[in-house]
Amino acid sequence: MKGVVSTALLTFVTYIIFTGSITPYDLVTGAVVAIVIGLLVGKFLVENDAKALNPLRWFWSVVYFVWYFLVAEVKAHLDVIGRIITGNFEPGIVKVPLKVKSEYARTLVANSITNTPGTVVVDVDENYLYVNWINVTTENPEEAKKEICEGFEKFAERIFE
């Protein structure tokens, strides 16, 4: 039965927001759909229910979302738009060491890197991310990490580890 409650909660919230109204009909059908989907796919999604339902982690993910959109995305977009105008780039694939171990934390870091324009994750293995970087300034993994994913990993640790 692991993972059923948290998956059902995710599904229920998605259902209600997508529907956009909270008449009893929506609540009842949403609950039924959420329980069915939770029973069907819950065991693949979540390993640990207590971790997934911890409000502190949800708080940190909201903080992360706001910070990410207001700071990281804006910086990266302006940078890449500047490069599009000037045509000044030096692409390459660099290695970035990764500390976090759990699957979702690594996914969060990788997706955050890919979602900021200018860096795309090409492959992931045990300890490293391989990042396609639009302007390689350093080939040293530690320094590259400082420039590419300084903030992401700290938040990923707080949210998922």
Place this chain on the structure above:
Amino acid sequence: MSILLTLGAILILTGGICDLFGAIGLLKFPNFYVRLHAATVGTIGGAAVPLFGVTLLALGTDIPNKEAIAGASLITGMIILLVAPAGATALAYAAHKARIIEWKPKTDQLKEARK
């Protein structure tokens, strides 16, 4: 009310500008790996941000069923935020594995690691 409307309109305008620059970048950049970055400008700045803008804009007006429009665009934006990086990673991974793209990178540490 009108604050939400203005904010939403600004976000949608931002999306249009990002789409324009993304398209220019797709035309101007030389090979697949660099074009991928321009495509990211188009998907995040040009698709997810305007959808969030539509959410705010719908909440700011007084049309019937505005919550449904706002909710649907919010969920679509979230799904794009999750799916776009996965798609970009899959494309880049497949292209690198097949070795069909000729480019002169400054450094390719993945190729060294896979040897």
Place this chain on the structure above:
Amino acid sequence: MISLLWSVTIVSLIVTLIISVYGIAAKPNLVKKLIALTIFGDTANVLVVLLGYRVIYPVKPPILPVWKESALQSFLNTAVDPLPQALVLTAVVIGMAVNILIAFAIIQIYRIYGTLDVREAGRFLPNLLRRGE
């Protein structure tokens, strides 16, 4: 001006229909025939939906916004005709079912005979059938 735009829409849809019929008839590749067929079906559906459209402002979808008798009159004044939309919904499903069947047949033809060109298939298919294979 509006009537010019309206007629441009209709005439360009009809031109698309003609081009897709040409594609069905003239292209030798089976996949290209299928693509032309889907274009034909979709264009016909858009034409039917256009029959129910009303060139007025504001124009609204056929969904009752407020469930009150008093809202009915303004709803009737602004909503588009729902009947063509419902018929197109039926037509879309049937068209898609036919497309699935044709696509599977094309895949199987390619697997067995190794060609998608109807001219080539036409050359050796009669012989194969005569031999009872």
Place this chain on the structure above:
Amino acid sequence: MKRLIGLIIILTITLGVAYYVSQNLTPQKSLHPLGKFYLKNSYFGDYSAKSPEAVTSIVWDYRGLDTLFETAVFFIAIIGSLTLFRLSKEQSEEAKQGEPKRELPEPVCAVTKIIVAMILAVSASIALHGQLTPGGGFQGGSALAVAPLLIIAAYSKYALEKNGLDKTRAIIIRSIGLLGIALTALTPLLVKGYFMQNQPIFPGKALGAPLGGSLVYYNLFEYLAVGAGFTAVFLLLSIPEEKFRKFLGVKQ
């Protein structure tokens, strides 16, 4: 350049004809009387389906028989496709042999898991609100079929079959959906109604929202049937090409 000339000729002919036609063409501003009847009566009135969405009420109530046969056509098309790709028992066992493996990088697979849950919720919302908002059984079912497609893309089809969703089960779910549609259509006969009758046999309103009588049941069963039918098709299409060539005995 040669292609451009053809394009320019077509464009000029189109615009010329459009200009000629537009001189004595008035865009239509009024409703057809039949459309007016449906708009008026889909929620209020004597011949009511009690659904605010006029299109769904036409599709499953006023013109329900059309839609019943349309579903039958769809069902027969899928059966026909399965017949074209039919395999013997040993062959379909062999087609299932294979290990689920993760070929794509880790983030793609993790995202797939979350997206599958979200897409299932969204598709259920589309299908269950067919009588209130645009959408309905077919649209919801199409969205539902995206979920197995994503799993096939990220993990391969063997992952689906290992966890119990193989072709036979998909066909069974599809048949349950069709059976549900048939039973909902036959229910009014039990209480001296006529075939596919909607009001006043099914409850028109429940839990604070209009149900549209039988529309919500039709939508639900159509959702299951279409989603499972597409899943069966996708499972068949994702059998590796070499295996299929071997079954057919074709060497190329």
